[in-house]
Amino acid sequence: MKRSIVVATLGTAQTLAWGSSYYLPAILADPIAQGLGLSRTTVFGLFSGALLLSAVLGPSVGRAIDNRGGRGVLALSNLVLAAGLVLLGVAQGFLTLALAWAALGVGMAMGLYDPAFAALTGPYGRAARGPITGITLIAGFASTVGWPLSAFLDAQFGWRAACLIWAALHIVIGLPLNRLLIPRAPPPVRTAEVEGEASPAPRGAMAILAFVFAATWFVTAPWPRICRAFSKSPAPARRRRLPLPPWSDRRRLPPVWLSSAHCAWCLRWCRRVSPPCCIRSGQLFLG
Numbered sequence: 001m002k003r004s005i006v007v008a009t010l011g012t013a014q015t016l017a018w019g020s021s022y023y024l025p026a027i028l029a030d031p032i033a034q035g036l037g038l039s040r041t042t043v044f045g046l047f048s049g050a051l052l053l054s055a056v057l058g059p060s061v062g063r064a065i066d067n068r069g070g071r072g073v074l075a076l077s078n079l080v081l082a083a084g085l086v087l088l089g090v091a092q093g094f095l096t097l098a099l100a101w102a103a104l105g106v107g108m109a110m111g112l113y114d115p116a117f118a119a120l121t122g123p124y125g126r127a128a129r130g131p132i133t134g135i136t137l138i139a140g141f142a143s144t145v146g147w148p149l150s151a152f153l154d155a156q157f158g159w160r161a162a163c164l165i166w167a168a169l170h171i172v173i174g175l176p177l178n179r180l181l182i183p184r185a186p187p188p189v190r191t192a193e194v195e196g197e198a199s200p201a202p203r204g205a206m207a208i209l210a211f212v213f214a215a216t217w218f219v220t221a222p223w224p225r226i227c228r229a230f231s232k233s234p235a236p237a238r239r240r241r242l243p244l245p246p247w248s249d250r251r252r253l254p255p256v257w258l259s260s261a262h263c264a265w266c267l268r269w270c271r272r273v274s275p276p277c278c279i280r281s282g283q284l285f286l287g
Contacts, residue, residue, distance in 0.1 A: 003124075007131050009181040010116050011138025013074065016174045017111045018139060019146025020166040021081060021104050022051075026143075027150040031159040036093060046098055050105030057109035062118060070119020074178040077111025082170040089163035111178075113139070123183045 025032075029043045065073050084103030091097040109115075116135060120128040153162035 003131055005181060006120075006183060007134035008138070009177045010120070010131075011135045013078075013111075013174050013177045014113065014116055014135055014139035015142045015145060016169055017077065017081060017108075018142035019149065020085060020170065021108050022112070023143045023146040024150060024163075024166070027147055028154060028159045028162060031154055032088075032091075032097070035159060036091060036097060038094060038097070042094065043097070046101040049098075050101040050108065053102060053105035054109035054112070057106060058114060061109050061115055065115060065118045065122070069122055069184060070115055071178065071182040071184060073110050073115055074119060074182065075175055077107050077115065078170040078174040078178060081107035081111060081174075082167040083107075085163045085167035085170070089160045089167070119182060 025044060025047045029040055029047075032038075033040045033043045061073060080103060084100050084107050087096065087100035087103055091100050113136070117128070117132050120131050120135075124131060150162055150166075153165055157165070
């Protein structure tokens with residue numbers, strides 16, 4: 001199968017997975033909290049727990065991909081994410097909401113970037129860098145697509161129906177894409193063979209990447225709220241001498257379309273805080 005087809009397939013599936021899980025609370029946290037009589041802090045706290053659960057399950061998912069390939073894992077992630085979204089759509093209180101976010105945490109561990117990238121290294125090996133870059137470029141629009149769609153569905157049908165529609169999209173679109181259009185992985189390579197080709201990781205790579213991803217995701221998840229805060233009152237940020245987004249003064253664009261520009265602003269801010277960390281992290285990511 002052509003790599004362009006695989007890139008388009010995984011890019012679309014990743015856009016769906018990110019938009020219906022990680023980027024969901026930025027739009028639906030308020031209506032969910034109001035509908036269930038809970039605080040926004042509780043909703044975002046359960047979301048944070050789902051992210052922690054996905055991190056804990058990451059090594060197990062990686063081993064499963066190493067042993068059996070990523071196609072089955074990614075296809076199963078669509079079922080798990082759909083089940084979590086259905087549970088979220090029918091939640092009646094704290095316990096059912098917690099169960100829904102636990103299911104979504106398992107689905108995120110199985111179906112976001114890490115499993116998708118690992119699934120590509122099986123059939124493509126070192127040549128997977130190009131497809132990984134292509135998938136990242138496509139799925140980078142997950143917030144640009146997911147936030148407006150979630151807001152539209154919430155406004156037209158309510159947050160419960162929005163969750164159920166996202167679940168249906170996983171079954172109708174995500175599952176066939178991951179199951180039918182991702183190539184089978186070759187038999188697993190023995191550990192001894194891989195160790196001979198592996199190069200040592202740069203010093204401090206784990207800590208640097210953990211900081212960069214945590215700092216970036218800290219801004220990304222509630223980005224519409226941050227944009228609204230800046231657009232309403234940019235003066236306090238000026239007094240703190242933080243670099244404002246370029247649109248905060250002259251252009252009042254809808255916040256949901258600003259996600260594609262936030263990375264440059266985050267890098268600018270990160271460069272002021274710690275230039276060596278920013279430069280080194282970029283080298284690790286690109287190299």
